[in-house]
Amino acid sequence: MTHIDQILTPNVAGTDRELIAFRIGEQEFCVDIMSVREIRGWTPATPLPRSPAYMKGVINLRGVVLPIIDLGARFGLQTGEPTERHVIMVAHVGSRLVGLLVDAVSDIVQLSDAAIQPTPDVASDHVKSFVKGIFAVEGGRMISLIDLDHVLPESEAEAA
Amino acid sequence: MSDDPFEAIKATFFQECEELLADLEGNLLTLESGSTDIEVINAVFRAVHSVKGGAGAFGLENLVRFAHVFETLMDELRSGRKPCDDPTVKTLLRASDVLADHVAAARGAGAAVDPVRSAGLVAELEALTYGGAAPVAAAEPEEDDFGFTPVAMDLGAFDAPAGLPDLPPLPDLAALAPLPDLSALAAAGGWKVVFRPHPRLYASANETGLLLRELARLGPTRVQMDDSGLPLLDALEPTDSHLIWTIELDGDASETEVREVFDFVEMDCDLSVTPLGDAAPVEAALAAVADEDDSDASALARAASSELDIAALLASVGAASTEAPAPVAAPVIAPAPEPVAPPPPVKPAPAPTAAAPVQTAPPAAAPVTIRVDLERVDRLINAVGELVIQQAMLAQRVTESGLARSSDIGLGLEDLELLTREIQDSVMAIRAQPVKSVFQRMPRLVREAAEATGKKVKLVTSGEDTEVDKTVIERLSDPITHMLRNAIDHGLEGPEERLAAGKPAEGTVRLAALHRSGRIVIEISDDGKGINRPRVKGIAVERGLIAEDAILSDDEIDNLIFLPGFSTATEVSDLSGRGVGMDVVRRSIQSLGGRISISSVPGKGSTFTLSLPLTLAVLDGMVVGAADQTLVAPLAAIVESLTPNEADIHYVGGVDPVLRFREAFVPLVDVAQVMGFRDDPTVLKGGVVMIVETESGQRAALLVDAIHGQRQVVIKSLESNYRHVEGVAAATILGDGRVALILDIDALVTAKRSRTPSRSDLQMAS
Numbered sequence: 001m002t003h004i005d006q007i008l009t010p011n012v013a014g015t016d017r018e019l020i021a022f023r024i025g026e027q028e029f030c031v032d033i034m035s036v037r038e039i040r041g042w043t044p045a046t047p048l049p050r051s052p053a054y055m056k057g058v059i060n061l062r063g064v065v066l067p068i069i070d071l072g073a074r075f076g077l078q079t080g081e082p083t084e085r086h087v088i089m090v091a092h093v094g095s096r097l098v099g100l101l102v103d104a105v106s107d108i109v110q111l112s113d114a115a116i117q118p119t120p121d122v123a124s125d126h127v128k129s130f131v132k133g134i135f136a137v138e139g140g141r142m143i144s145l146i147d148l149d150h151v152l153p154e155s156e157a158e159a160a
Numbered sequence: 161m162s163d164d165p166f167e168a169i170k171a172t173f174f175q176e177c178e179e180l181l182a183d184l185e186g187n188l189l190t191l192e193s194g195s196t197d198i199e200v201i202n203a204v205f206r207a208v209h210s211v212k213g214g215a216g217a218f219g220l221e222n223l224v225r226f227a228h229v230f231e232t233l234m235d236e237l238r239s240g241r242k243p244c245d246d247p248t249v250k251t252l253l254r255a256s257d258v259l260a261d262h263v264a265a266a267r268g269a270g271a272a273v274d275p276v277r278s279a280g281l282v283a284e285l286e287a288l289t290y291g292g293a294a295p296v297a298a299a300e301p302e303e304d305d306f307g308f309t310p311v312a313m314d315l316g317a318f319d320a321p322a323g324l325p326d327l328p329p330l331p332d333l334a335a336l337a338p339l340p341d342l343s344a345l346a347a348a349g350g351w352k353v354v355f356r357p358h359p360r361l362y363a364s365a366n367e368t369g370l371l372l373r374e375l376a377r378l379g380p381t382r383v384q385m386d387d388s389g390l391p392l393l394d395a396l397e398p399t400d401s402h403l404i405w406t407i408e409l410d411g412d413a414s415e416t417e418v419r420e421v422f423d424f425v426e427m428d429c430d431l432s433v434t435p436l437g438d439a440a441p442v443e444a445a446l447a448a449v450a451d452e453d454d455s456d457a458s459a460l461a462r463a464a465s466s467e468l469d470i471a472a473l474l475a476s477v478g479a480a481s482t483e484a485p486a487p488v489a490a491p492v493i494a495p496a497p498e499p500v501a502p503p504p505p506v507k508p509a510p511a512p513t514a515a516a517p518v519q520t521a522p523p524a525a526a527p528v529t530i531r532v533d534l535e536r537v538d539r540l541i542n543a544v545g546e547l548v549i550q551q552a553m554l555a556q557r558v559t560e561s562g563l564a565r566s567s568d569i570g571l572g573l574e575d576l577e578l579l580t581r582e583i584q585d586s587v588m589a590i591r592a593q594p595v596k597s598v599f600q601r602m603p604r605l606v607r608e609a610a611e612a613t614g615k616k617v618k619l620v621t622s623g624e625d626t627e628v629d630k631t632v633i634e635r636l637s638d639p640i641t642h643m644l645r646n647a648i649d650h651g652l653e654g655p656e657e658r659l660a661a662g663k664p665a666e667g668t669v670r671l672a673a674l675h676r677s678g679r680i681v682i683e684i685s686d687d688g689k690g691i692n693r694p695r696v697k698g699i700a701v702e703r704g705l706i707a708e709d710a711i712l713s714d715d716e717i718d719n720l721i722f723l724p725g726f727s728t729a730t731e732v733s734d735l736s737g738r739g740v741g742m743d744v745v746r747r748s749i750q751s752l753g754g755r756i757s758i759s760s761v762p763g764k765g766s767t768f769t770l771s772l773p774l775t776l777a778v779l780d781g782m783v784v785g786a787a788d789q790t791l792v793a794p795l796a797a798i799v800e801s802l803t804p805n806e807a808d809i810h811y812v813g814g815v816d817p818v819l820r821f822r823e824a825f826v827p828l829v830d831v832a833q834v835m836g837f838r839d840d841p842t843v844l845k846g847g848v849v850m851i852v853e854t855e856s857g858q859r860a861a862l863l864v865d866a867i868h869g870q871r872q873v874v875i876k877s878l879e880s881n882y883r884h885v886e887g888v889a890a891a892t893i894l895g896d897g898r899v900a901l902i903l904d905i906d907a908l909v910t911a912k913r914s915r916t917p918s919r920s921d922l923q924m925a926s
Contacts, residue, residue: 046899047789048878048885049835058882058891058899063546065891065899067882096881153883 016110021143022102024072028143035091042086068099093148173214177263180207182600184256191249205234220266229282230255233289255281257604350436351418353407361428374421379411537590544587545874551580552895592627595673598636599624609648616666623673628680629775639745643684643768651688685767691760693717718758722746753796779875783868787832790900797905799851819861828861852905860909
């Protein structure tokens with residue numbers, strides 16, 4: 001199992017990690033804030049032929065051709081057509097820059113490594129390949145920590 | 161570039177070598193054209209000398225040895241003792257090729273140098289130098305090196321501050337010997353500095369290398385290191401000082417200036433400064449040193465000691481390009497080696513090594529340039545491309561908002577548009593480079609091709625300063641190489657045949673570059689026999705490329721040579737004719753969005769014309785619509801467009817649609833369907849068809865919903881953030897800010913043929 005330090009920027013001793021939390025449907029996820037470059041509203045994407053269903057296509061991000069991944073569909077969740085209220089988190093995945101389509105960005109959370117628990121065995125293998133840990137926050141919410149390395153199509157993730 | 165400073169210096173050296181070799185060849189070509197300008201000969205000499213000097217510093221022995229022989233001959237030429245005649249220049253040109261090979265081999269970029277070829281040229285050069293007589297063995301070069309044999313330093317020890325000297329084997333070091341500037345030596349002025357650092361000097365953080373470099377600023381220096389005081393390894397006290405340095409400084413620096421260099425270390429070293437003309441033997445100098453510091457006399461008797469400061473030595477070698485010979489034979493005290501023996505009145509020696517790099521700077525005022533990381537330029541180009549799109553979008557919004565063009569905002573936008581365009585042009589110009597860098601490689605190629613075929617060939621180039629985008633430059637070399645070889649191998653006749661035809665024995669191949677209507681045109685022409693049309697046609701029939709009874713125009717016959725599998729050479733020669741002939745050239749040109757054509761006059765010669773876009777960053781495209789998507793088809797691939805008549809559409813086997821086009825059936829490709837934008841294959845009505853030609857010359861009809869028009873688009877990679885998508889060559893951003901995909905025509909046509917697309921592999925995102 002990937003160690004926390006491999007999916008998060010190495011922690012400076014004594015400080016809490018900063019994670020950016022977002023919502024897909026009723027569920028909350030989060031990624032390391034350092035991997036997110038910007039957050040922008042949904043704009044229609046140009047579809048790509050011969051691509052998996054979770055590939056929404058490409059958009060123009062100030063001259064960069066940015067692939068858009070429907071993160072919910074990638075996790076195997078039911079998602080509808082994106083609307084203007086959806087947001088795109090522009091994130092670094094390896095050397096690539098990708099747009100992650102989510103329902104909304106909900107929070108910025110700070111927590112220590114100790115608060116992160118391993119993913120329980122109840123989750124399916126498919127989910128476990130993305131979810132690297134879970135933790136609880138105030139109000140009884142549970143947030144899943146996402147490893148972005150596998151969100152691109154498999155063959156590419158290996159080649160990258 | 162490596163982080164290792166030494167590797168970085170070495171990389172710089174090789175970069176300089178590139179430039180020096182280019183200068184060298186350029187100047188030799190000037191000589192070949194009949195110039196006897198002594199400045200040109202001097203420039204050639206300096207180029208070879210600089211290569212040798214740098215190579216010596218890096219211990220590249222093979223390179224140094226070859227350069228030395230080359231340099232020796234150049235020295236004879238510039239002194240006027242040998243005539244710089246045509247055969248000599250021809251030999252020099254070939255020698256420059258081998259020199260380039262040596263450089264490439266040293267760099268690790270090229271294959272090892274053919275030792276036979278290299279040795280052959282060494283022999284030729286020596287024969288020219290010594291007027292046919294064999295050189296007087298190694299004695300000749302040794303004559304002017306004062307009996308000193310330089311210690312070749314292993315620069316790998318650079319990082320080991322107090323490491324042992326890595327003394328490589330000494331044979332052949334004669335070739336490494338620097339050629340001291342005897343003429344300068346004879347001139348009045350100059351100082352001889354004997355310098356023996358005490359351990360205290362190093363303890364107070366001074367450095368021999370820095371002092372030597374400081375001295376080198378006063379004038380050309382020759383530095384000799386006496387390591388005879390160096391004890392054996394087991395006796396070596398690393399903090400002790402073991403070395404004595406003898407520096408001969410040319411120029412008119414005053415004694416005060418020289419002493420000033422040692423101002424801060426005067427108390428921590430033995431120093432003697434004597435006029436250079438003074439033939440005082442070194443013992444006297446050292447005695448003087450000893451007098452100055454009696455307490456150290458015993459140390460001197462042990463022939464001095466000096467901390468073995470390799471790093472400092474190397475720094476001085478690298479910084480001032482001085483070679484640092486050291487007496488090997490005997491300690492300095494011994495009478496034998498005599499660094500300042502009055503120079504024998506031998507031939508005027510080359511310019512001092514230290515000064516050589518400076519002298520290689522072209523005397524003419526060259527434009528001031530800087531080296532910039534290409535990635536930075538690309539980033540700038542991207543940003544400007546986005547600026548252009550934003551500006552267009554803004555203009556569109558303003559128009560939509562109903563503001564008059566004459567309003568303040570409208571006028572301001574107009575200015576902005578002009579400015580934007582100017583910025584875009586300037587930015588693209590940054591990446592533009594003259595085709596010179598490609599053309600420069602061709603004279604050598606022509607020489608080798610001429611040698612291999614036994615033909616006499618003169619290459620005439622023009623338009624070297626024609627500028628084209630770097631992306632295109634990089635990919636011009638191969639096609640030009642191939643076509644020049646073809647011109648020499650197949651186009652030109654042998655000398656006898658030429659004379660018989662009333663032409664000069666020497667054939668002429670022209671290579672020209674020019675701008676024409678926003679494209680770069682490269683012309684390669686020869687004054688050979690032209691295309692042998694009956695033979696070309698015969699071969700095409702023989703290979704089954706055309707029907708025997710086909711009636712072809714001259715032009716059509718000429719163009720047969722571009723067909724795959726066509727090669728006219730009856731025997732496979734070394735040069736060309738491996739069966740990958742002009743079709744390969746055509747394909748590589750087409751992949752750049754270019755076209756190639758030929759015109760030929762029997763008996764007079766042939767001309768190949770390449771026309772290429774000025775940049776690969778933009779593409780002339782046809783913007784089309786298919787199933788609500790906007791796509792771009794490369795204009796270069798489109799032959800024509802038409803509205804198909806339903807009666808012309810047929811189905812092979814009832815499934816695969818074909819279109820009757822000019823008495824031929826071409827496969828009909830529904831772009832929307834193959835791209836997976838539409839499921840229903842029956843919608844063949846109401847569309848527009850583009851007849852396209854793939855790189856291999858096959859034709860197909862692409863069916864789209866509408867053609868929106870022609871536009872120049874900026875090419876954006878899809879791979880950089882995602883991956884290659886079949887059927888898509890790249891992406892671009894249109895004026896409305898949306899991404900449009902650029903079609904990969906070849907892949908589309910092939911995909912259509914190889915399989916019937918099914919829903920599963922064309923799964924769509926939305």
